[in-house]
Structure formats: C-alpha cells, structure tokens
Amino acid sequence: MTNADRAPRYMRTETGVAADCSGKMLLLHTGTWQYFEFDAVGERILTLLETPLTFEQLVTDLIAQFDVDAERCAQETRLFLDGMIAEGLVAAEPGA
Numbered sequence: 164m165t166n167a168d169r170a171p172r173y174m175r176t177e178t179g180v181a182a183d184c185s186g187k188m189l190l191l192h193t194g195t196w197q198y199f200e201f202d203a204v205g206e207r208i209l210t211l212l213e214t215p216l217t218f219e220q221l222v223t224d225l226i227a228q229f230d231v232d233a234e235r236c237a238q239e240t241r242l243f244l245d246g247m248i249a250e251g252l253v254a255a256e257p258g259a
Contacts, residue, residue: 169258170217170218170219170258171217171218171255171256171257171258172215172216172217172255172256172258173212173215173216173217173218173221173244173253173254173255174212174213174214174215174216174253174254174256175209175212175213175252175253175254176251176252176253176254178192178193178194178251178252179191179192179193179199179209179252180193181209184200187200187201187202187206188200188201188205188206188209189201190209190252192250192251192252194251197250199250199252203229204225204229205243207224207225207228207229208221208225208240208243208244209247209252209253211224212253215256217258218237218240218241218244221240222236222237222240225240
C-alpha cells in the first residue's frame, strides 16, 4: 500500500445544493440555510470533489487548470478545504 492509498479522500457532502448564478457558483447549506458564493477556483474544487480525491490529486488538477505555483495552490487549497470542512460542506474520509 502506498502513501497515496492511505491519504484521506475529500468529497462534497450532501448538505449543499449548488446553482449557477451569473457565472458564479452559489451553494446553499441545507442545514443552516446559509449561502456561499464561489469564484471559478472554488467552483472547480467543489466540482472535482463530487468524486472523492486526495489532497495531492486535487492540487495537481488545479495547477494544471489555473496559473498558480504549486506552493501557493497547496496553501490556498488547504485553507479552502479547512473552511468547507468546518461548514460541513466537505468531508475527509480516511484512506484505505
């Protein structure tokens, strides 16, 4: 088993309902009735997390799609995930 196999997998929870509004993603937390608005990067992260991914897989995809260096991408992605986990919109499940 590799480290990648043991890495946590991140995924969206079922507590958010998403909609497109003028090119931005809006997400309604169905438990708190709080709305969140995301730019293209946030939308991409949440779209990717419809399927469980490791942090490394997520950052690799974002680096390929957006003009950002690896270190900054990893830092900002970690902050985003931590915030979404705190809100209950993203969950991390342990790796195998």
